[in-house]
Amino acid sequence: MTDSRSRSASTMRRDQRYQPHTTDSYRSPARVQGGTGCRECGAVYENGRWTWSANAEHTSQLVCPACRRILEHAPAGELWLESGAYLVAHHDEVVSLLRHESANEEKRHALERLMNIEEEAEGIRVTTTGPHTLRRLSEALVRAHHGHLSIEYRDGEGVLRARWSRQ
Ligand SMILES: [Zn+2]
Incomplete structure (x- = not known):
């Protein structure tokens, strides 16, 4: 759990840790x-x-x-679910969907796993060991819960990032 009063600053610090x-x-x-x-x-x-x-x-x-x-806390994918009234009301459904989808993906692809679901003040941070799981989780989320999704891959960072929100 991270105190994320300033989420962008904490994200930058994480990125630096993942850089090596x-x-x-x-x-x-x-x-x-x-x-x-x-x-x-x-x-x-x-x-x-x-x-x-x-x-x-x-x-x-x-x-x-x-x-x-x-072991090295170096995810290949990170999905950020921005908190809001919808996520608060559907929290358990959303988390169980993410767990279910990632378990299916892991059965088929040994390197595609869920790392962590971290609850933070401003949202939920989901990390994965592979980009396919991240895409699959993002798509399942939008299929079941709609909302807005964006995915970006920054060159040189090696981490696929998705953001989801629904107000
Ligand atoms: Zn292993």
Whole structure:
């Protein structure tokens, strides 16, 4: 939880904290071998991608890109839900929609996960380990709850950002 009397200032400070890593630093190195597993979450690297594979045996272990983002608090996507009368009235519905959609996405794409849903004074900050989850959450939100959505990707920052509001 962050005291966000000045949200833009706190966002800038966060961005600086996230700066040390570029998007590329979270890609799997080309030489990760098949049969490598993540020691944090159990995802397995097979045929060039990370998957949930119950029966794969893995001989070597490292930390997958999604777990590294979680450990280092470095989201790939951030969705900001601006507080207002509508969000206050539909808070639980909105949060359960976000959790449900991200759980579905994570089942299909091992690196696409929900990181955090942080309740702040001026809204809700949702962070994800991948851009697809962010897009999926944003689209599901608009489908179910309408409102206004904008998505932007700033070059050099490596974070896809979406903002949603409904008054
Ligand atoms: Zn992992």
